[in-house]
Amino acid sequence: MVTAAGGAKVRALHSQRAARASRLERRRYHWSMGLLSLCLVGIALLHVWLRLQVVGMGYTLSSTSKLQGRLEQERRELTVELATLTSPDRLEAMARKRLGLVAPQKGQVIVLP
Numbered sequence: 001m002v003t004a005a006g007g008a009k010v011r012a013l014h015s016q017r018a019a020r021a022s023r024l025e026r027r028r029y030h031w032s033m034g035l036l037s038l039c040l041v042g043i044a045l046l047h048v049w050l051r052l053q054v055v056g057m058g059y060t061l062s063s064t065s066k067l068q069g070r071l072e073q074e075r076r077e078l079t080v081e082l083a084t085l086t087s088p089d090r091l092e093a094m095a096r097k098r099l100g101l102v103a104p105q106k107g108q109v110i111v112l113p
Helices: 004-085 088-098
Strands: none
Touching: none
């Protein structure tokens, strides 16, 4: 048989165990909520960082596209200029004017085998 003093000790022991279990549950709950909050903040920061990267790449792509357009236009202009400067008519006119060259006479041209 359990005496009144012994029963009080058992009840106190059970009460202490229940209080300890309650504290452990609350501690686990707080740790899990803290960890969950930390994960959510990390995900939010990752999302913001990725959005900034997308915007930055958009600006880079836009400026690169503009540069490509300018370079293609410059290439077209230089191609026209090259064709103009190397045209046979222009070269012949420059040879006659600057160097004083004339068309060869009959017999001045020798064809080599």
